[in-house]
Amino acid sequence: MKHQIPMLILSAVGTLLVVSVFVPSAQHWGEDATLYFDIIAVFAFFLGGGNLIRVHTEKVSHKSAGWIYSVVTLLGFGIMLVTGLFKIGNPNGIAGDLSKSGSYFQLLFQYVMSPLNSTMYALLAFYVASASYRAFRAKNTEATILLVAAFVILLGRTALGVLLTNWIPAQLSVLQIPNLAIWIMNAPNLAGQRAIMIGISLGVISMSLRLLLGIERTYLGGDS
Template sequence: MRRTVPLVITLIVGTVLIVAEFVPHKPFGNLGDKFSMYFDIIAVFAFILGGGNLVRVHITKISRKKADWPFSAVTLAGFALVLAAGLFKIGNPGGIRGDVAVVGSLFNDLYIFIFTPLQASMFALLAFYVGSASYRAFRAKTVEATILLVAAFVILLGRTPFGLWLTGGFTGSWEFLQVPNLANWIMDVPNLAGQRAIMIGIALGVISMSLRIILGVERTYLGQDND
């Protein structure tokens, strides 16, 4: 029951979806769309599971007064505030019938003035660390590292007005040497070739892994027996 039933479910669902792709008639016709919708709904339950787990972990941390426990209270307060604003549509101009994220609702305000600044600042913070990490990692010690560095530099320079200002003197038949043109060429030719090779490689990996999962060869997603 604990391991066989999940394996059978995976086998049936996976096989049916593959067959549905090749037999676009009843009863397989729109199974792909239906299962995708089921998937989305179960994913929302996974969000609820994640939220429940988050609350459990932080309540435990607060009750046991573990290190930095006051910040767990911040997490729970932020969670409760945004959840209440979203689920009950507090301050929504259209009331409970209005769109959850409509402009003017508390939920939208929290999104714009709490969620967006936090998310954007977190990612913006990475600009500094990517810069310093790349300085350490890509010091042109090998030919490969030099190629990577030059390509990155051309792309960076080519996407700024400074790049055009610097090489704007190349005109006529030398126009291709302008940094924005070089950046475009790198993106459209060697980058495209590399992306395609990677995509084909990933596709082969996904196809083989999907087959392993459907046939029950790959079982790690089931976890340990004592789970």
């Protein structure tokens, strides 16, 4: 029963969503199903938040290794929750837009969360460099082609590409590095991406059918 009811819901909603694509008057069924998922997902936030508080409170109370970071986590969670929920400092009060300038939530967002997030994202620049250094080796013909393409793209995405090849006459402008970079992205890269996307779409169809037919149940804690 524990698995049969979720399976039934899945099959019914899945079929409904497929039907809603083809039947115009059933389109709102699909929209409604999406909305219901969102409503359920919002309530599930409590589960996640509760788990976060429990795990970190336990760490603090047992003074486990790194417990001080758990204090920071709990404080961050609490402060953002309170300032956002009660719209503290919001110029238009509790009914106003949460992101109005002046509200504490907006200040925390702008001056704490934004820089922290950007910092994490900026790590990509370093990791791209180290991964490129390791991966782009001319080990064989295919790897050499990849290496050359990488060079063209790297140069083509900067003004350096223009500086290096703007002497090439307009008739041969396709050989200018920025145009070559666009060609690589548009022709070979696009062809490869499309092939992968076709494979993925067929994989999704096959997986979705397994789910709708109840053949695949591992994610429900059942046997496949």
